[in-house]
Amino acid sequence: MxxxxxxxxxxxxxxxxxxxxxxxxxxxxxxxxxxxxxxxxxxxxxxxxxxxxxxxxxxxxxxxxxLIDAHLHLTYSGHLGMQQLEWPRSLELAAVSAGANATKALRFGYTGGLDVGCRGKIGVATKAAIAEGTIEGPTLRVSGQIISPVGGPLDLWPSSMRLDPATRLAALVSGVEDARRVIREQAKDGVDNIKFQISGSTVQSKRRGRASFFSDEELRAAVGQAHDLGLSTAAHAEGPEAISAAIRAGVDTVQHASFIDDPTIELLSAHPDARLVFTLGVYDDIIHIGPSIGYPSEGSQRVRDVWERMVAAVRLAYERGVPFAVGSDAGGAVHPHGRYAREIVLLVRVCGIPVERAVRAATSHAARAAWLGGAGxxxxxxxxxxxxxxxxxxxxxxxxxxxxxxxxxxxxxxxxxxxxxxxxxxxxxx
Ligand SMILES: [Zn+2]
The missing domain is CATH 2.30.40.10 (Urease, subunit C, domain 1)
Structure with missing residues (x-):
C-alpha cells in the first residue's frame, strides 16, 4: 500500500x-x-x-x-493567401484567436505543441496566459516572428507598402548581424524557439521550396547564436538543398522536409539530434478541400504535382528507421485549427504505417522534436x-x-x- x-x-x-x-x-x-x-x-x-x-x-x-503538434501556428486563423497572414486581420484579433486556438488544440487531445512562428509576440503571451490559468492550452514551446531574408519567401509586400514591423509574421533580416540582433531580442522577450524561413513553399509560384535563402555561414552563425541562448531552432525547409543546409547548420527541427532524399537521410545519420517534422495534412487539404473554398487553383495544382513525391519522402524516412514527428501547420481557411490529427490519419491511410507506429510521430518523437522531454x-x-x-x-x-x-x-x-x-x-x- x-x-x-x-x-x-x-x-x-x-x-x-x-x-x-x-x-x-x-x-x-x-x-x-x-x-x-x-x-x-x-x-x-x-x-x-x-x-x-x-x-x-x-x-x-x-x-x-x-498528442504533440510539432508544427503549430497559434496566430493562424482563416487566411487564404500568404498576405492574409499579415493583413487585414489586426494583431489584436490574431492574439484573441491564438488563445482560442490553444484551447481548441487541448480539446482535440493535444497536450503539447511547438509553435513555429507567430505574429508579433503573441506566442509568448499565449504561453503566459496558459501558465497563469487565464486560458486552458497545451504545454508550449513558442517562437516569435519567423526570421526570413529581405526579398525571401515571407517578404510578402512590395517595398512601397510598409506594414508595422511589430505586427508581421516575419522578422525580415539582411545578413548575419541583423539575424543575431533579432534572435537576441526574441530571447529577451521570452521566446523558446527560433524559426528560420530558409526555403520557399511548394504553394508559392516563384519559389518552389528547393534551395536555401541563407548561406551556410549565415545559418550556422544564427543557429549557434540561438543555441548559445538556450533556445531550440526550427527551419522551414522543403527541398533537399534546403534540408541539407538546415541539418549541416545544426537546426533542431527540419520543418516540412517535403522532398527528403537518400543523401539527406545519410546526412541525418551524422546529426542524430535533428528531427524531421512532416506536414502532409495541409497539402492534402489544399488538394481535396481547396477547390471548394476558393483556394487558388494554380497553388493546389502545384501541390497535386508533388503529392506522390511527398508521400514517398515520408515512406523513405519510415523505412530507414529515421525518427520523425508530424505537425499540422493548421490555421488557414483550407486547413483550419482542429484538423491536427489528420497528420496521423494520413501516415496510416496513405503512407501505410501501422497506427501504433504512426502515433509515435505525434507523441514520443514529437516530444523530442519539441524539447518537451518528459512527455509523449x-x-x-x-x-x-x-x-x-x-x-x-x-x-x-x-x-x-x-x-x-x-x-x-x-x-x-x-x-x-x-x-x-x-x-x-x-x-x-x-
Ligand atoms: Zn508553418
Whole structure:
C-alpha cells in the first residue's frame, strides 16, 4: 500500500493502450500520482493506494499519451493567401484567436505543441496566459516572428507598402548581424524557439521550396547564436538543398522536409539530434478541400504535382528507421485549427504505417522534436499527459479527427477535459 503526500491519484483502466513508443497492449492499468505516471501494468497490477483515487473506466476505449503538434501556428486563423497572414486581420484579433486556438488544440487531445512562428509576440503571451490559468492550452514551446531574408519567401509586400514591423509574421533580416540582433531580442522577450524561413513553399509560384535563402555561414552563425541562448531552432525547409543546409547548420527541427532524399537521410545519420517534422495534412487539404473554398487553383495544382513525391519522402524516412514527428501547420481557411490529427490519419491511410507506429510521430518523437522531454510516452516517471479516445484507435485511427471522441484529456495529472456523462467517478479504495 502506498500513500501520497503530494498530488492526487488517478487510476485508469484501458481496453487498449498505445504507449507512444510503437507498442500496443490490452487490458492495462495506469496509475497517476500528481503530475507523473507511477505505474503501468496489466489490469489489477496497480499498487493499492490509501488516499482518495479518481478512477477512469476506459475499458472500451484507447488510452494514449497526450498528442504533440510539432508544427503549430497559434496566430493562424482563416487566411487564404500568404498576405492574409499579415493583413487585414489586426494583431489584436490574431492574439484573441491564438488563445482560442490553444484551447481548441487541448480539446482535440493535444497536450503539447511547438509553435513555429507567430505574429508579433503573441506566442509568448499565449504561453503566459496558459501558465497563469487565464486560458486552458497545451504545454508550449513558442517562437516569435519567423526570421526570413529581405526579398525571401515571407517578404510578402512590395517595398512601397510598409506594414508595422511589430505586427508581421516575419522578422525580415539582411545578413548575419541583423539575424543575431533579432534572435537576441526574441530571447529577451521570452521566446523558446527560433524559426528560420530558409526555403520557399511548394504553394508559392516563384519559389518552389528547393534551395536555401541563407548561406551556410549565415545559418550556422544564427543557429549557434540561438543555441548559445538556450533556445531550440526550427527551419522551414522543403527541398533537399534546403534540408541539407538546415541539418549541416545544426537546426533542431527540419520543418516540412517535403522532398527528403537518400543523401539527406545519410546526412541525418551524422546529426542524430535533428528531427524531421512532416506536414502532409495541409497539402492534402489544399488538394481535396481547396477547390471548394476558393483556394487558388494554380497553388493546389502545384501541390497535386508533388503529392506522390511527398508521400514517398515520408515512406523513405519510415523505412530507414529515421525518427520523425508530424505537425499540422493548421490555421488557414483550407486547413483550419482542429484538423491536427489528420497528420496521423494520413501516415496510416496513405503512407501505410501501422497506427501504433504512426502515433509515435505525434507523441514520443514529437516530444523530442519539441524539447518537451518528459512527455509523449506512457511509462513510469513520464509526465501524466494522457488522452482517452472512445473506441479502438488501432482499428479506426479516424476517431482522432472528431473531438466528440476525445473523452478525457489529462495534462500533467490534471483532468482538463472530460465528456459529461462519462463514467468518471471519484472514490476511495482501501
Ligand atoms: Zn508553418
Amino acid at each position: 502506498v500513500s501520497g503526500d503530494a498530488g492526487h491519484w488517478v487510476l485508469i483502466r484501458a481496453g487498449t493502450l498505445i504507449d507512444g513508443e510503437g507498442n500496443v497492449a490490452h487490458h492495462v492499468e495506469v496509475l497517476v500520482h500528481g503530475e507523473k505516471i507511477v505505474h503501468v501494468g496489466p489490469a489489477g497490477s496497480a499498487p493499492r493506494v490509501a488516499d482518495e483515487v479518481t478512477r477512469i473506466d476506459a475499458s472500451q476505449d484507447t488510452l494514449m499519451p497526450g 510516452v506512457i511509462g513510469a516517471d513520464h509526465d501524466a499527459d494522457l488522452v482517452v479516445v472512445a473506441g479502438d484507435l488501432v482499428r479506426r485511427v479516424e476517431l482522432l479527427e472528431d473531438d466528440a471522441n476525445i473523452r478525457v484529456v489529462m495534462k500533467k495529472g490534471r483532468i482538463v477535459r472530460r465528456i459529461s456523462g462519462s463514467e468518471i467517478v471519484t472514490t476511495t479504495i482501501a
